[in-house]
Amino acid sequence: MQTPASHIIVRTPVIDSIGELCATRGLGKKTVLLFDENTRTLFGDTIIESMHRQGFRTVELVVPARETSKSVSTAWKLYGQMIEADVDRSWNLVCAGGGVVGDLGGYIAASYYRGIPVVQLPTTLLAMTDSSIGGKVAINHPLGKNLIGFFHMPELVLIDPAYLRTLPSREIYGGLSEVVKYGFIADRDFFDLLAAHWSEIVRLEEPWVSKAVSRSAFIKADVVEKDFRETSGLRATLNFGHTFAHGLEKMAEYRNLRHGEAVTIGMVCALFLSHRLGFLAETELHEGLELLAHFRFPRGLVEKRFLSLDRDELVESMLSDKKKIDKQLRFVLLDRIGHAFLHEQDIANEAVLQAIDDAKGWFEMKR
């Protein structure tokens, strides 16, 4: 496998170079383009016209812009459209959208005809900094998040920060959640940069937003290169906050709770758990919470999707997480800001429940 970072290209406008970039990876010019309804409306015509000018033949697929599109029923429908359009192994698939389109399109590409190449063209901050990189592709099952999927590395990740100009504020915060995660798990200097330039980054001001995008993409690519199939415990650190987050998303039935929002709440819980178990110093706990206090949620969301939940039911829901072993949850914890590890031993249920209570108390206080 090549260095993951070598196939990540950050350029504006990247779409005008897709033909030449595909050629460098031995990809042809027959492409299935997957959009969601919003990215089709916003960027579809420009992308398709540019690709046609570069000699591509395209087939267009569009899915509803929501998490529930990551489903077996949507995948089944798309397979049918591809078969009817005579898509064969000489084709590739480009995912033009956020993490939903990327995960779903990657899943289709990994399974259709036993696998065709996939190119990621991320258009949300979350997709540019996380989901388009590293080849985890999946659909959800009603019993758990991302339970059905593959490791299918993209041939190319084409990042054009100009796509961010139309992104609603809620999606910017969603993306920033995973960006902040990299500061927590891998890079204290990056954490400090995010704390110092938070207001510029939220307003998507340059050079801060490009710095945040490229640093995030690099950290993720580096982790993936060292532990592609999540076997050594290193890649699992990208799951910081996610054991809680996946439980919350499942309880919300994947509706009205963005993945990034669930991860922000999950990271608050994980910070408290790291502290309660004696790994994270009190000063660092408070520094972490201070940065997370910048996040904004739609009115009532934290109340409905977290504060009002029964904590035992949440822990039960978290048991759908793939890191568990023999029904015992596994957590990614911090021993300092800038370093995470997968805690391999069982953690007493009481500590997890207390961390949830701590996080609830913190959100209550913040209201």
Ligand SMILES: NC(=O)c1ccc[n+]([C@@H]2O[C@H](COP(=O)([O-])OP(=O)(O)OC[C@H]3O[C@@H](n4cnc5c(N)ncnc54)[C@H](O)[C@@H]3O)[C@@H](O)[C@H]2O)c1
């Ligand atoms: N595979 C991975 O490694 C990985 C990593 C993180 C998250 N994920 C997955 O990613 C998904 C979340 O992705 P997301 O947060 O990008 O959500 P999303 O794909 O649902 O996109 C969010 C919203 O933004 C709209 N949108 C996209 N680009 C836009 C643009 N440029 N301007 C205006 N609107 C735009 C979309 O239509 C959608 O309504 C979750 O399913 C999560 O599990 C996967």
Ligand SMILES: O=C(O)C(=O)C[C@@H](O)[C@H](O)[C@H](O)COP(=O)(O)O
């Ligand atoms: O790429 C990874 O590895 C990650 O854990 C990135 C996460 O941000 C992402 O949400 C991922 O989809 C979670 O993967 P899962 O294996 O826990 O479903």
Ligand SMILES: [Zn+2]
């Ligand atoms: Zn995530």
